[in-house]
Amino acid sequence: MLGAMVPVxxxxxxxxxxxxxxxxxxxxxxxxxxxxxAFYEGRNFAAVQRLPLTVVIESNHYAYSx
Numbered sequence: 001m002l003g004a005m006v007p008v009x010x011x012x013x014x015x016x017x018x019x020x021x022x023x024x025x026x027x028x029x030x031x032x033x034x035x036x037x038a039f040y041e042g043r044n045f046a047a048v049q050r051l052p053l054t055v056v057i058e059s060n061h062y063a064y065s066x
Contacts, residue, residue, distance in 0.1 A: 003033030006042030032063025
């Protein structure tokens with residue numbers, strides 16, 4: 001999963017909340033995915049909305065930009 005997908009996952013969890021469902025989001029990304037602004041924006045949005053979102057970052061030494 002790319003870091004840019006974290007805001008999308010946060011939106012899915014927020015949509016589940018609006019539907020009255022108790023859902024949590026879980027994302028697995030590599031360490032290179034945390035170098036994007038969207039990653040931090042998604043985490044910040046989830047924190048402000050108090051969404052149950054967990055991001056596991058694996059140190060795989062790869063990134064999609066150098």
